[in-house]
Amino acid sequence: MKFGVIVFPGSNCDDDMVYLLRETLGQQVVKLWHKDTSLQGCDFVVVPGGFSYGDYLRSGAIARFSPIMPEVQRHAERGGYVLGICNGFQILTEAGLLEGALLKNDHRKYTCKNVWLRSETQNTLLTRNLPAQSIYKIPIAHGDGRYYADEATLASLQEHDQIMFRYCTEAGKVEESVNPNGSIGNIAGICNKSRNVFGMMPHPERASELFLGNEDGLKMFQAILQK
Amino acid sequence: MNFIAEIDVMPRPELLDPQGKAVTLGLANLGMAQVADVRIGRHITIQLEAPTEKEAHDLVEKACKSLLANAIMENYTFHVKSLS
Numbered sequence: 001m002k003f004g005v006i007v008f009p010g011s012n013c014d015d016d017m018v019y020l021l022r023e024t025l026g027q028q029v030v031k032l033w034h035k036d037t038s039l040q041g042c043d044f045v046v047v048p049g050g051f052s053y054g055d056y057l058r059s060g061a062i063a064r065f066s067p068i069m070p071e072v073q074r075h076a077e078r079g080g081y082v083l084g085i086c087n088g089f090q091i092l093t094e095a096g097l098l099e100g101a102l103l104k105n106d107h108r109k110y111t112c113k114n115v116w117l118r119s120e121t122q123n124t125l126l127t128r129n130l131p132a133q134s135i136y137k138i139p140i141a142h143g144d145g146r147y148y149a150d151e152a153t154l155a156s157l158q159e160h161d162q163i164m165f166r167y168c169t170e171a172g173k174v175e176e177s178v179n180p181n182g183s184i185g186n187i188a189g190i191c192n193k194s195r196n197v198f199g200m201m202p203h204p205e206r207a208s209e210l211f212l213g214n215e216d217g218l219k220m221f222q223a224i225l226q227k
Numbered sequence: 228m229n230f231i232a233e234i235d236v237m238p239r240p241e242l243l244d245p246q247g248k249a250v251t252l253g254l255a256n257l258g259m260a261q262v263a264d265v266r267i268g269r270h271i272t273i274q275l276e277a278p279t280e281k282e283a284h285d286l287v288e289k290a291c292k293s294l295l296a297n298a299i300m301e302n303y304t305f306h307v308k309s310l311s
Binding site for chain 1: 238242243245246248249294295297299300
């Protein structure tokens with residue numbers, strides 16, 4: 001699979017992602033500059049974390065108008081895969097590729113720490129090879145991670161099995177005490193209705209090698225690559 | 228004709244506004260215990276040229292809808308004033 005990692009001014013997780021895909025997983029990967037208008041034949045587009053355009057106006061609000069974004073939109077409409085992590089998730093919601101929005105953390109603090117995630121569906125490329133309701137330790141690093149969707153959207157997300165991950169306890173219990181940002185329903189990651197666009201606030205690419213002290217994130221990328 | 232649009236973008240009333248909460252506490256700490264709630268949005272001015280006020284209004288509406296506010300989390304109001 002050929003991967004493309006988009007680089008906006010202010011992206012800062014692009015190199016981590018490229019390293020993981022190229023060095024750890026041996027995949028073909030190219031960086032795509034935000035002013036490019038071609039995806040160079042990539043099968044899978046990653047929108048990485050960071051602070052695109054300094055988070056001016058709202059996180060992700062300006063990045064969605066970058067010249068590369070109409071191509072990403074068309075790629076998604078054709079059924080191509082798109083994964084947004086952290087700021088990438090914010091950009092994909094601003095672009096309307098994923099439902100809902102990401103608001104300021106309810107406790108007002110930027111939070112950088114490991115959290116526990118429970119996979120909620122096996123019906124996405126990202127989670128299909130993960131055991132049902134399995135638990136992963138993955139770091140978060142964000143100030144605007146409070147996922148929000150109105151009641152109707154939330155009901156629709158549930159009905160269409162679009163919730164990929166929820167924040168949970170180490171034992172896998174989803175409860176408010178371990179919600180790191182005030183996300184509605186402890187939601188940490190979702191996909192679109194067509195199940196080819198994914199967004200999540202936690203950073204699996206930062207937890208994908210033993211020398212980082214944590215390989216849980218690798219399982220998600222291996223799930224993508226498994227035939 | 229030249230116009231100026233004064234736009235206010237506010238977090239939707241049903242949503243928690245952490246910035247406003249912090250400022251509410253700050254004001255209470257300064258002895259203003261009467262302050263019950265603060266909500267913080269942003270004020271935006273746009274100067275523009277348009278043949279008529281109606282067209283200026285329509286353009287500002289479009290700017291608000293497409294970029295300046297995110298309808299999922301924010302409401303906006305504005306008024307357009309002639310500068311000439």
